[in-house]
Amino acid sequence: MARKVSTRRKAVNTGIAWTVGLLIFFPILWTVLTSFKTEAQAIADPPIWFNFHWTLENYVTVQERSNYFRHFWNSVVISVGSTLIGLAIAVPAAWAMAFVPGKRTKDLLMWMLSTKMLPPVGVLVPIYLLFQRFGLLDTQVGLIIVLTLINLPIIVWMLYTYFREIPVDILEAARMDGAGLKDEVISVLLPMAVPGMASTVLLNIILAWNEAFWTLNLTAAKAAPLTAFIASYSSPEGLFYAKLSAASTMAIAPILIMGWFSQKQLVRGLTFGAVK
Amino acid sequence: MGRITLDKVTKSFGEVQVIPPLDLTIDDGEFVVFVGPSGCGKSTLLRLIAGLEDITSGQIRIDREDATHVPPAKRGLAMVFQSYALYPHMSVRKNIAFPLKMAKMDAAERDKRVDYAASVLNLTDYLDRRPGQLSGGQRQRVAIGRAIVREPAAFLFDEPLSNLDAALRVNMRLEISELHNTLKTTMVYVTHDQVEAMTMADKIVVLHAGRIEQVGSPLELYHTPRNTFVAGFIGSPKMNLIEGPEAAKHAAHTIGIRPEHLDTSAEAGTWEGRVGVSEHLGSDTFFHVHDTGLAETLTVRASGEVALRHGDRIFLTPQMDKLHRFDAEGLRIA
Amino acid sequence: MGRITLDKVTKSFGEVQVIPPLDLTIDDGEFVVFVGPSGCGKSTLLRLIAGLEDITSGQIRIDREDATHVPPAKRGLAMVFQSYALYPHMSVRKNIAFPLKMAKMDAAERDKRVDYAASVLNLTDYLDRRPGQLSGGQRQRVAIGRAIVREPAAFLFDEPLSNLDAALRVNMRLEISELHNTLKTTMVYVTHDQVEAMTMADKIVVLHAGRIEQVGSPLELYHTPRNTFVAGFIGSPKMNLIEGPEAAKHAAHTIGIRPEHLDTSAEAGTWEGRVGVSEHLGSDTFFHVHDTGLAETLTVRASGEVALRHGDRIFLTPQMDKLHRFDAEGLRIA
Amino acid sequence: ASGETITIATVNNGDMIRMQGLTDDFTKSHPDIELEWVTLEENVLRQRVTQDVATKGGQFDVMTIGTYEVPIWSKQGWLLPLTDMPDGYDADDLLPAIAGGLTTDGELYAAPFYGESSMVMYRKDLMEKAGLEMPDAPTWDEIKEAAAAMTDKDGEIYGICLRGKAGWGENMAFLTAMANSYGAKWFDMDWNAQFDSPEWKATLTDYLDLMNNYGPPGASSNGFNENLALFQQGKCGMWIDATVAASFVTNPTDSTVADKVGFALAPDKGLGKRGNWLWAWNLGIPAGTEKEDAAKAFVAWATSKQYTELVAANEGWANVPPGTRTSLYENQEYLDAAPFAKMTLESIQAADPQNPTVDEVPYVGVQFVAIPEFQGIGTAVGQQFSAALAGQVTADEALANAQALTSREMKRSGYQD
Amino acid sequence: MATQHSRAAARFMISPSVLLLLGWMLIPLGMTIYFSLLRYNLLMPGEHPFVGWENYSYFLSDPAFKIALVNTLLLVGGVLIITVIGGVLLGLLLDQVMWGQGIVRILVIAPFFVMPTVSALVWKNMFMNPVNGLFAYLAKFLGLQPIDFLAQAPLMSIIGIVSWQWLPFATLILLTAMQSLDQEQLEAAEMDGAGPFSRFFYIVVPHLSRAVTVVILIQTIFLLSVFAEILVTTNGGPGNASTNLTYLVYAESLLRFDVGTGSAGGVVAIVLANIVAIFLMRMIGKNLDA
Ligand SMILES: Nc1ncnc2c1ncn2[C@@H]1O[C@H](COP(=O)(O)OP(=O)(O)OP(=O)(O)O)[C@@H](O)[C@H]1O
Ligand SMILES: Nc1ncnc2c1ncn2[C@@H]1O[C@H](COP(=O)(O)OP(=O)(O)OP(=O)(O)O)[C@@H](O)[C@H]1O
Ligand SMILES: [Mg+2]
Ligand SMILES: [Mg+2]
Secondary structure: OOOOOOHHHHHHHHHHHHHHHHHHHHHHHHHHHHHOOOHHHHOOOOOOOOOOOOOOHHHHHHHHHOOHHHHHHHHHHHHHHHHHHHHHHHHHHHHHHHHOOOOOHHHHHHHHHHHOOOOHHHHHHHHHHHHHHOOOOOOHHHHHHHHHHHHHHHHHHHHHHHHHHOOHHHHHHHHHOOOOHHHHHHHHHHHHOHHHHHHHHHHHHHHHHHOOHHHHHOOOOOOOOHHHHHHOOOOOOOOOHHHHHHHHHHHHHHHHHHHHHOHHHHHHHOOOOOOO | OOOEEEEEEEEEEOOEEEEEEEEEEEOOOOEEEEEOOOOOOHHHHHHHHHOOEOOOEEEEEEOOEEOOOOOHHHOOEEEEOOOOOOOOOOOHHHHHHHHHHHOOOOHHHHHHHHHHHHHHOOOHHHOOOOHHHOOHHHHHHHHHHHHHOOOOOEEEEEOOOOOOOHHHHHHHHHHHHHHHHHHOOEEEEEEOOHHHHHHHOOEEEEEEOOEEEEEEOHHHHHHOOOEHHHHHHOOOOOOEEEEOHHHHOOOOOEEEEOHHHEEEEOOOOOEEEEEEEEEEOOOEEEEEEEOOOOOOOEEEEEEOOOOOOOOOEEEEEEOHHHOEEEOOOOEEOO | OOOEEEEEEEEEEOOEEEEEEEEEEEOOOOEEEEEOOOOOOHHHHHHHHHOOOOOOEEEEEEOOEEOOOOOHHHHOEEEEOOOOOOOOOOOHHHHHHHHHHHOOOOHHHHHHHHHHHHHHOOOHHHOOOOHHHOOHHHHHHHHHHHHHOOOOOEEEEEOOOOOOOHHHHHHHHHHHHHHHHHHOOEEEEEEOOHHHHHHHOOEEEEEEOOEEEEEEOHHHHHHOOOEHHHHHHOOOOOOEEEEOHHHHOOOOOEEEEOHHHEEEEOOOOOEEEEEEEEEEOOOEEEEEEEOOOOOOOEEEEEEOOOOOOOOOEEEEEEOHHHOEEEOOOOEEOO | OOOEEEEEEEEOOHHHHHHHHOHHHHHHHOOOEEEEEEEEOHHHHHHHHHHHHHOOOOOOOEEEEEOOHHHHHHHHOOEOOOOOOOOOOOHHHEOHHHHHOOEEOOEEOOEEEEEEEEEEEEEHHHHHHOOOOOOOOOEHHHHHHHHHHHOEHHHOEEEEEOOOOOOOOOHHHHHHHHHHHOOOOOEOOOOOEOOOOHHHHHHHHHHHHHHHHHOOOOHHHOOHHHHHHHHHOOOEEEEEEEOOHHHHHOOOOOOOOHHHEEEEEOOEOOOOOEOOOEEEEEEEOEOOOOOHHHHHHHHHHHOOHHHHHHHHHHHOHHHOOOOOEHHHHHOHHHHHHOOOHHHHHHHHHHOOOOOOOOOOOOOOOOOOOOOOOHHHHHHHHHHHHHHHHHOOOOHHHHHHHHHHHHHHHHHHOOOOO | OEOHHHHHHHHHHHHHHHHHHHHHHHHHHHHHHHHHOEOOEOOOOOOOOEOOOHHHHHHHHOHHHHHHHHHHHHHHHHHHHHHHHHHHHHHHHHOOOOOOHHHHHHHHHHHHHOOHHHHHHHHHHHHOOOOOOHHHHHHHHOOOOOOOHHHHOHHHHHHHHHHHHHHHHHHHHHHHHHHHOOHHHHHHHHHOOOOHHHHHHHHHHHHHHHHHHHHHHHHHHHHOOOOHHHHHHOOOOOOOOOOOHHHHHHHHHHHOOEHHHHHHHHHHHHHHHHHHHHHHHHHHHHHHHO
16 A cells, blocks of 8 residues: 555654654663663662763673673574574474475474473473483583474474475476485575575574573583573672673673674564464 | 376375376377366376376386386476476576586586577576566576476476466467477476467367366367367367257257357347347457357357347357267267 | 546656556446556556555546545445455455445345345355355455445456466456446456457557557457557457568558458468468467568468468468558557 | 682672682682682572582582581581691681581581671661660660661661561571570471461561561562662661671672661560571582592682681771681771671670570571471471562461461471371 | 375484484473472482372472462463563554664564563563662652562563563564555455454454464463573562462472472473463464464
8 A cells, every 4th residue: 555654644653663662672771771880870869861971890890700701602602503403403304394294294393392381390300310411511512402402393393384485396396307305405495495594593593592491500610601691690799780780781782683683584584484 | 208108097195086097198299288177187197297296006107118106306307387486596597507417417518508498498698687587488488498408308387377477378388389399309288278278289188087088189179079078178269068959959968069150140040049248359259149049148259340239139050060969978979 | 426537647656657647537337448568557547546546646536526535445436456355264255245344234234235246246155155265266256246245336456367267267257247237337447468358348448658558449449559559469369560661562660460361372472471380279270470571470360270281381461451550650540 | 630620609699709709819829720600699509509419410519508508418428528628727716606507427518608697787877866776685676666766768768677588598587587586486396387376476477567667668579688788778777687798788889878887686585585597608519529629629718717818908807708717806907897796796606506496496507497398398488478578468377378388398298297 | 295205205304303302302201200209309318219199299289389370371371462462562553654663673672682581680670679670760750659569569570571571572473464464455445445443453353363373372382481580580479479380390399309299290380281282282273274
């Protein structure tokens, strides 16, 4: 409908949308602002908005206290690693479900999703014992294994929905053209599914990055990601809002920035087949 | 080089048998068209030949060799899909070269063949575009290009023109016919449009509910349809099929007369009726005649213009030598 | 009751003017077809009439009242979309009843009207199905049903048949024509298929790049195309258009002769050539003649069968009274 | 052992974080030992270390544990005894009240990093304004009177701040200690729960009364940290809590009321017991570790007199970890810098973990019951009392629920048939 | 695409995922079920005698269980209602013509990237704290008594925090779904005389039903195991006011270290989650096919 929208209407829309958007964003904004204040300014009454003396002191303190970069690096390795491995396992499965569907394909998919409903606390002790047995406690490998497994159903489902949108004809054409299974998947299917895969990768990195139960419980120091880093700031001695804010900002900034830069891809794919 | 034989081939999806036992031979170099209404099994049959579906029983031979269990890639056939099925992420050149690459042909030879195919199909200027940047007709040509570079034993086409608009369809129809004249390779072509079938085929296979109703040249089908189904399906506008007492007069259960074989007159004739909707094409006029005392509305085709208006009275006389007679099973009475 | 007048209407999308100033009157009860190649602005024009797009300048009057700024719902028009735009989650009954429900008509009256529309359109058995469970033709009918229940001042159709297969298209064409005969409501119909235009229209509007090339009855357009564009666009197969010395002989820049107006002979005639691809339809044969010494390949249409094969020599003679002459601007020379 | 890395699990409180900042000193003297810190919030820490030690996970070489865990764990054989400590460690210097809680069968199983009791901290200026004087050993009635006098809700000054956040180490630490002074107890000699006793009822009613009338809003989610912040901002007239808080509230960089704080012993009810607790954060070495020597070296360093001096040199005497060594309380520099030192020592000495209650009980522990089940029960009861404070249940309901759930748990655990 | 060859390939291709997930489900689950039948407390090493259903009856008879069950449903239901309705409204808003739409979308999407722990910490301390939180300032500024959210309305507060985190997700999916609605359908409805509200309720809402089911499915999976938010903000309290099943199981197995009862609780939670799952799958299955 390309009918004119009056400028007034547009202005009203803009006003409402920006207000709502800023309200939703406000907690993050406030956290970031607070992280640049001194502790006293952070809890000043009435709250100080922008006219305070910006300081990096909190960041320095936080960095002194815990090795941010190691946690950061662990987060990167664990989230990217588990996502890529998950992808490698899920692509074949999604191919099979999307292009050679059987009577039970849907049931299989639903079963996979239902494994995600296992409450993690219910199985923590067994997993802990197993990890201890196999020397996986506090290792990146151990966390990658767990996160791969928990996110696998989501990856399979997402890929499945993208693959289903790819016309079977094209894969059949490849087959007629003499492509084997490997060529069919690697030369034809995957390049066509790039947007969907990008979105899958992004979403899973986010989920893995923010996963706080297993990462906290299965690590101590060496493999601890940012979720463990932030755990040392919950309820510290006294309420250090500014330091808490600095630590929070450091924990969420990487993924927030990544999310913003890739939001187009993320949004485009984030529909789980809900949108045809 | 391109002889395809189907021997008691059947296909069932689960419980449903969509192709009952079927025998068919496609000779080398022939242009064979499968035609039939939607859902009659044309695509299924083509896909069985391609190897994209397993046959349930029977045998498929290509050039006398049993191909029943040969995977699609090894049958030496090329297929053009209704949706074109181009690889959207590859340039036209890469699309066309893909089968050669899969065959591990070396790059120089590959380029030569692609360039040749592109020149045949007038695609040389578009080799570096992506399929998304092409018009429908151009995409269609790329799909054909991808098929011809392989120099297959036979081409399989599944409704390749149905996504094009009317004018383009006419053009591409000609191009494919000319391609067949040039290459002389076996072509198996699926369509539901009888005009396409008539204009392109050496041999038409009329399918109905998975069964072959008739096999023959276009004019054989036009002149001597084996049964009422073929009679009604081939020819445009459709043959008028008349049952009841009027048919009995000709010792038949059903008689058929094509719209172009009905003579009109303002004064006298076999049937008298009233003109309904008429369609003026300039070159021809189709008009529909009601209230002739027959149960059926009759369609008449007249050359050029006819000055008839809605509601006018008219007399129709069938050309007796062009009358078709069918028995109660619908089979032609010789 | 259904007279639509466009007065110096223009439409621009951003900088691009897709409809230059355009005047058009559609009379009450007329069946008007907008025809033209893809992208010429047919849909845009229809949507301007519907009110789904704002006009950039000019005025639209419906039944003499200025409707330029009236919202679509208030114009009393009904539209049938190319995609049908049925509501997928509603049954056929609810789909058809939707405009009545929006008009707050009471349920009993609503049902009566829906039942009536369904019976007219042969949809009675499908009233409880969802659109997804219907075939293309049935969906098309539902879309029409939804339009007719409102008893609108005029119907607007945007390529309503382009998603149907050939056979169905012919049938639906007839049904719409018959509907027009029954209802006698103004209909504005968009298509890019000249056969549809010719067979259905009272009045054809040929559009090209947003401009009206010619307005007239189908036969007017067939016999006296105002310019080469209309000449080439109307008629199937296309008119042969010949330029150069041959045209100069007739004191024209271009001459045109329709395929059906070329007489053939094996012995003598104006042009001698070689037969290329021929298409046998049974009732007619189209053949393409090359190497006549003209730059253009000529298309010939012969009634019934002609025993000509690829490569045969042939002589062609135009029927002089059917020859069209055009000047350097492409305009008809009277 | 060269190039060993030991992993230290510790709580995220100020003293521990300070220690983390001073590790250069340790690595300088022990160049072959590297330290990995895992700093966690108290509850998470407790969960992580308990889980690890019980499953022999081996993730940590040094664990920060409380006085509650040490006797239980040492009995299970989960801790290494701290024998053979390096020369000059001087274990005899540890305060007997503190060390006693860490000793099983004559062996020390964890080294105290800092020790604490609880006491009253109050605002001298507000007391003065209200025309009152705080005795060194006040009674609960005097506390109430002072709270009433100081409260000025419009001025955001609340007479008393107490713990309200649920948890056996949070509100229950305070309430158990308070109950002791009221003559209440957790269990009788047959391990029967005692929440149906009038003493408990009195305890809880008085607590709720104080908090509802003179406490800050949102008290049911206030723990040590929240109250500390309130007090430092000058919003509390009194605060009864850990003695370690004293150094924070008197530290002018963080506290707006640093020079106005007075100290007094925890209140009593005239029954012979004061409402103060005894607690220490200690460093222990789990039995499974392969780096015993390095771990011991670290524990020794962190709990040594030298470490105290190191902190004093870097941060001033007021900030040294208190409550572990007799020598500290004989150090004049410390006594000068820490006006609260005397009161701290007195408070610690006033607690008697072996006989915590007025009546005889079958358990040890002042503000806890040293049985493994206590964590669960204590927290569940704490939830009830916290709910009572939030106004979601009445005092009677909370007590009845506490009684029911405690009895249920004790029965299940086989303390009764 | 259904030759025997491709079917065999499919089975081969899908097996790694299936085997891994089967292992992931069966091994810990098997151990959990086994533990749930033992008297097994981490703090009391040694024998773990077999006790049959005792742990189950103990867990199920805990008064906290019923509360936790109700809270779990309230939490999941509450967040779903808020995010779906909020998501539809926000989607509608973002679908309008405006300046800086891209930036607004970035603002709205941001909470989705925030770690649950961080968001809980930030909300708890900087917003909901009754003394120093911004809400308290706001209340004081308006002359009202500050509300102690986490004490007076703990579950509602948690629902609020969790909704804030999931609102972007719902909004994104619903917005994409709205934008995928065939414009011609809306135009047809407009021609049929439907006003903006009728169009919304008769055309847009039914079109969204598929997207809504997907939102519900995905969110339910994550919401059933909400944990960090509760641990950080209320520790399940006051009382059991904000204890959900996950937290209750956590309390059993990791605060009391009663692995036996915790495992029994875990099994109960798994069973309940699967009941919800089956219910959901039914709903989704229907909606995803259509
Ligand atoms: N994979 C399948 N599973 C079950 N039935 C199928 C399958 N593919 C096709 N069919 C059924 O087999 C019959 C023949 O289908 P087919 O696609 O061959 O028809 P068609 O002649 O190509 O029709 P159209 O002209 O519409 O393309 C139809 O009834 C169809 O429903
Ligand atoms: N919303 C729009 N914004 C910009 N340009 C548009 C828009 N809609 C149509 N156009 C342009 O206006 C011209 C006319 O488009 P229109 O859709 O009316 O063509 P049409 O004759 O209906 O073609 P078709 O037969 O392909 O449907 C085209 O060049 C098209 O690109
Ligand atoms: Mg087909
Ligand atoms: Mg159009």
